Amino acid sequence: MKLGIIIETKEYEKAWNAFRFAVTARKKGHDVKVFLMGEAVECEGLVHETYNVDEQLKAFIGAGGEILACGTCLTSRQLESTEACPISTMIDCVALVEWADKTVTF
Incomplete structure (x- = not known):
């Protein structure tokens, strides 16, 4: 199955x-x-003593997952595109939803 998150x-x-x-x-x-999208573009490097988001993000990439990051959301936070979170557009988000058999949001 193709899952869009x-x-x-x-x-x-x-x-x-997520x-x-x-x-x-x-x-x-x-x-x-x-x-x-939104504040989620700040997930890379996000670490809490109980919930290590960055570790799970890297595990996802290591498992062959693909991440896209909203360019407008990155820009509004003065963040750059990274290898883990490449800059993308709303067109890419729509394409993800069209591609997916199921879409889940968090």
């Missing part, structure tokens, strides 16, 4: 669970793409 939060536990879901889906053999 849209994450809009950098709240530690919610973002951590990436845990993505990692688990990859491990089960699903094709998974994640689109980061």
Whole structure:
């Protein structure tokens, strides 16, 4: 199955669970793409003593997952595109939803 995951939060536990879901889906053999929007573009490097979001984000990439990050959201926060979170557009977000058999949001 092709799963599209849209994450809009950098709240530690919610973002951590979103990436845990993505990692688990990859491990089960699903094709998974994640689109980061709003404050979620700040998830890379996000670490809490209980909820290590960055670790799950890297595990997702290591499992062959793909992440896209909203360019407008990055720019509004003076953030740059990274290898883990390449700059993308709303057209890319729409394409992700069109591509996916199911879309989940966090």
